[in-house]
Amino acid sequence: MSCPxxxxxxxxxxxxxxxKRCADxxxxxxxxxxxxxPxxxxxxMETEVPDSEIDQLRPH
Structure with missing residues (x-):
């Protein structure tokens, strides 16, 4: 088996x-x-949100 x-x-x-490094x-x-x-x-489930509303939620 190989490390993922x-x-x-x-x-x-x-x-x-x-x-330990790979586990971390x-x-x-x-x-x-x-x-x-998922x-x-x-x-x-997220509802369809217009891009304009998503832009307003993002920090400036």
């Missing part, structure tokens, strides 16, 4: 990663939103 971050061989202690990189991706699991619940 760097493709090196895994180490049992950090499995499925090769090192993966965790950081989850925490900052780079990874996300929801199928209707209340989580």
């Amino acid at each position: 971050i760097c493709a090196e061989d895994t180490v049992a202690r950090f499995r499925p990663f090769c090192s 990189v993966d965790l950081a991706k989850w925490l900052n939103g780079s990874y996300a699991v 929801s199928q619940r209707e209340e989580d």
Whole structure:
């Protein structure tokens, strides 16, 4: 099995990663939103919002 971050061989202690560094990189991706699991619940579905309204919500 290879590490999903760097493709090196895994180490049992950090499995499925090769090192603490790669495990931390993966965790950081989850925490900052780079990874996300899509929801199928209707209340989580975003409604169609016009681009003009999205622009107004962004900080200047």
